[in-house]
Amino acid sequence: MSFFSGISSFAFGNECLGCHRLGRPLDPWLCPDCKKELLKLAEDPRHPAFDILCLYPMTPLLKSLVHAIKYGNMPGLANYLVRISLQSGDSLETLKSWGKNLHFVPVPLHKARFRERGYNQAEKIAASISECVGGSVENALVRRTFRISQTQLSRDARAHNVAGAFVLKKNLRWSSDCIPVIVDDVFTTGATSTACLYALERKNLGGMAKVCTLLCEESASAKADFVADSSLGWDA
Numbered sequence: 001m002s003f004f005s006g007i008s009s010f011a012f013g014n015e016c017l018g019c020h021r022l023g024r025p026l027d028p029w030l031c032p033d034c035k036k037e038l039l040k041l042a043e044d045p046r047h048p049a050f051d052i053l054c055l056y057p058m059t060p061l062l063k064s065l066v067h068a069i070k071y072g073n074m075p076g077l078a079n080y081l082v083r084i085s086l087q088s089g090d091s092l093e094t095l096k097s098w099g100k101n102l103h104f105v106p107v108p109l110h111k112a113r114f115r116e117r118g119y120n121q122a123e124k125i126a127a128s129i130s131e132c133v134g135g136s137v138e139n140a141l142v143r144r145t146f147r148i149s150q151t152q153l154s155r156d157a158r159a160h161n162v163a164g165a166f167v168l169k170k171n172l173r174w175s176s177d178c179i180p181v182i183v184d185d186v187f188t189t190g191a192t193s194t195a196c197l198y199a200l201e202r203k204n205l206g207g208m209a210k211v212c213t214l215l216c217e218e219s220a221s222a223k224a225d226f227v228a229d230s231s232l233g234w235d236a
C-alpha cells in the first residue's frame with residue numbers, strides 16, 4: 001500500500017472519490033476504473049476560444065473531483081488532476097507554446113469564502129501548473145465587493161460591474177515580456193476571466209493574456225454568455 005492510498009483508505013473508508021464505491025484499491029483517490037477514465041479525459045482538453053485552455057471536459061467524474069477540491073477540503077486533488085493532464089499531450093504543448101515567462105494569476109476568492117475554505121483552489125491549480133511547466137504564480141488580482149446584487153442590475157450596468165470586479169494590486173512590477181495566464185477551476189460563461197482581463201488591461205497586459213482552467217462547462221447558455229462577453233470588447 002502506498003503512502004497516499006494509506007491516507008485515503010484511512011480518511012475515506014476506502015471510498016473512490018469518483019464512483020463512491022467502497023473496498024477497491026485506490027490510486028490514491030480513485031479506483032482503477034475511474035483512474036482509467038481520468039487518464040482518457042486528460043487527453044481531451046478543451047479550447048472554448050482562442051488562448052483559452054481547459055485541461056478537462058466537464059463530466060460527472062471531473063465534476064465530483066472538483067467539488068471535492070472546493071467543498072471537501074482536498075486541495076491536494078488539484079495537484080493530482082493538473083499533473084495527470086500535463087504528463088504529455090495537447091495541454092502541455094499548448095502551455096509551452098504560450099511562452100517561457102508565464103505568470104499564472106489565480107482568480108481570487110471572496111474574502112469570506114477564503115476564510116471559510118482556508119485556501120483558494122485557483123491558487124493551488126496555478127501552483128501545480130507552474131511546477132509542471134515553469135513560470136511563476138502571481139497573486140496579482142484583488143476581488144472587489146459590491147453592495148448591489150448583480151441580478152438587480154440592468155444588462156449594461158451588470159457589464160460595467162463585471163468589468164470592475166477585479167483590480168490589479170498596486171506596485172506590480174512585471175517585465176514587458178511576461179505573459180499573464182488567468183487560472184480558475186471552471187470556465188463557464190467567460191465572465192470571470194473577462195473581468196480579470198479588464199483589470200490586466202490597466203497595465204496593457206490584457207491583450208496578450210491567456211486563460212487556463214481545470215474544467216470547461218459547455219452549455220448553450222454558457223456559449224451565449226461568452227459571445228455577449230466578447231461583445232464587450234474582448235476577442236479572447
Ligand SMILES: [Zn+2]
Pocket residue numbers: 016017018019020021030031032033034035
Ligand atoms: Zn471509482
